Amino acid sequence: MDAQMKALLEVQQLDMDMAKIDEMMRDLPVRRLILALRMREKEIQGLLAKNEERLRNSEQRSRRLHLDLDESRSQMELMKKKLYSGEIKSPKELAQVESRCESLRQRANDLEEEILNLMLQAEELAAETKEQRGQLEEVQGELEGHLLEYERTVKRWRREMRELQKLREEAQASVSPSLLATYERMRTRCQGRVVVEVRNGICGGCRVGLSPSHLGKLRKGEGEVFCEHCGRLLCLAD
Numbered sequence: 001m002d003a004q005m006k007a008l009l010e011v012q013q014l015d016m017d018m019a020k021i022d023e024m025m026r027d028l029p030v031r032r033l034i035l036a037l038r039m040r041e042k043e044i045q046g047l048l049a050k051n052e053e054r055l056r057n058s059e060q061r062s063r064r065l066h067l068d069l070d071e072s073r074s075q076m077e078l079m080k081k082k083l084y085s086g087e088i089k090s091p092k093e094l095a096q097v098e099s100r101c102e103s104l105r106q107r108a109n110d111l112e113e114e115i116l117n118l119m120l121q122a123e124e125l126a127a128e129t130k131e132q133r134g135q136l137e138e139v140q141g142e143l144e145g146h147l148l149e150y151e152r153t154v155k156r157w158r159r160e161m162r163e164l165q166k167l168r169e170e171a172q173a174s175v176s177p178s179l180l181a182t183y184e185r186m187r188t189r190c191q192g193r194v195v196v197e198v199r200n201g202i203c204g205g206c207r208v209g210l211s212p213s214h215l216g217k218l219r220k221g222e223g224e225v226f227c228e229h230c231g232r233l234l235c236l237a238d
């Protein structure tokens with residue numbers, strides 16, 4: 001076989017090896033796992049943020065209710081003092097103060113109940129938040145492990161790629177620019193297999209027998225010869 005063709009076949013093999021590594025890197029199962037875990041991480045972070053906001057709102061509301069409660073209680077004390085002070089002269093005024101006292105007491109009861117409910121709710125929220133934090137930690141721990149694994153694999157493959165690339169450059173130096181240009185031009189159409197060997201008059205690309213004239217050109221080494229069926233660049237096998 002012509003030395004140039006031999007070198008081009010080597011270039012082609014190296015390109016195929018690199019394409020395979022490229023594909024493997026894209027299809028790594030750990031990549032999908034990492035993406036899924038990242039989504040889960042985001043989801044939990046969203047839930048956590050929502051819960052934390054609800055907790056903050058609940059605390060704010062609780063503070064306001066406590067102030068209202070203090071206010072109601074101190075007003076009630078004032079009313080009670082008034083009741084027992086002997087200042088009230090008319091039954092009408094007495095009834096008014098008593099009614100005011102009663103409504104303040106009712107108000108205080110309502111406030112206490114709401115404060116208790118908020119406390120219960122806050123406890124539930126806090127427990128939920130704690131659980132979510134635990135889940136988040138777990139997911140992030142898992143993610144870290146997979147990322148490390150991914151990084152190691154990718155690093156190894158990238159190193160391999162660089163080595164293959166170096167070999168390709170060396171092999172390519174023995175191929176004429178015009179032959180290399182033909183190869184590059186046909187790569188996509190031939191899905192990487194541009195150059196094929198001919199054995200016993202049969203094209204190694206499509207397995208169809210070649211015409212005598214093609215075989216003759218090939219044997220004489222008359223420039224680039226392409227398969228009449230699949231269009232690939234032909235070379236005679238040793």
Ligand SMILES: [Zn+2]
Binds near residue numbers: 204208227230
């Ligand atoms: Zn063919």
